[in-house]
Amino acid sequence: MIENIWPLPILETERTVLLPWKLEYAEEMLTFAADEEVIRLSSGWKLIDTVKKAERKIKKYIDGKENEWAIAIKQNGENKIVGHIGFNREQLKLSNYKIFGFDDSGGDTDKSFIGPFGYSLAKNYWGQGIATEAVLRVMEYAFTDLKTDVMTIYHKNHNARSKRVIEKCGFKFRDILPKNKTSDPESRAYYFLTLDDYAKLRKMK
Ligand SMILES: CC(C)(COP(=O)(O)OP(=O)(O)OC[C@H]1O[C@@H](n2cnc3c(N)ncnc32)[C@H](O)[C@@H]1OP(=O)(O)O)[C@@H](O)C(=O)NCCC(=O)NCCS
Numbered sequence: 001m002i003e004n005i006w007p008l009p010i011l012e013t014e015r016t017v018l019l020p021w022k023l024e025y026a027e028e029m030l031t032f033a034a035d036e037e038v039i040r041l042s043s044g045w046k047l048i049d050t051v052k053k054a055e056r057k058i059k060k061y062i063d064g065k066e067n068e069w070a071i072a073i074k075q076n077g078e079n080k081i082v083g084h085i086g087f088n089r090e091q092l093k094l095s096n097y098k099i100f101g102f103d104d105s106g107g108d109t110d111k112s113f114i115g116p117f118g119y120s121l122a123k124n125y126w127g128q129g130i131a132t133e134a135v136l137r138v139m140e141y142a143f144t145d146l147k148t149d150v151m152t153i154y155h156k157n158h159n160a161r162s163k164r165v166i167e168k169c170g171f172k173f174r175d176i177l178p179k180n181k182t183s184d185p186e187s188r189a190y191y192f193l194t195l196d197d198y199a200k201l202r203k204m205k
Pocket of ligand 1: 120127131156164
């Protein structure tokens, strides 16, 4: 069952603030959500090209208490919304995640999973390390505050930028699915990271 954290905390990094969505951010959502290229690469998003549509999306987040933040850049003392980041959170048996190579040999206990994990940014802000900064902050929150056991993430197979973000954040590649359709632009490359992996990454820094 999907578990939501409510209220979501505001998370901060050096250059960004991750803000739980509010209706008043609807117009700013269009900076990335009305861009066809961004939406084509994003997972689970449809084009949002009017404030009304953006308000409906945000209302769904609020009503569903979804784990979704707006990514804002700190600019001249203000927060400018340029993207989104969010995830699902579930308690599941490891064997539900066979794709990630987990099995029930060590006892099929419940683990807390976060994933899939999604994010997008307005094009003007690509290539400055902003997505990586936001993803690393959410990973810290998930592993340190929420004591998550495993995080999973995927990108569309040909999405080289997202692939690079995932690699920079230390996720481990698992598989591309469906296996016989790896040239299909909708095929997905899956990755995961366990709490132990995360602790090792932190020690290395
Ligand atoms: C994916 C996305 C969020 C990345 O945001 P970003 O802030 O530009 O990411 P970062 O700057 O942290 O990292 C991007 C990396 O991709 C690299 N990159 C850029 N263009 C690339 C290309 N054509 N091929 C391979 N790598 C590329 C950059 O050099 C950088 O890596 P580096 O730091 O090693 O140099 C952004 O491109 C986006 O919103 N894309 C559309 C939506 C999307 O794809 N969402 C992800 C769904 S899973």
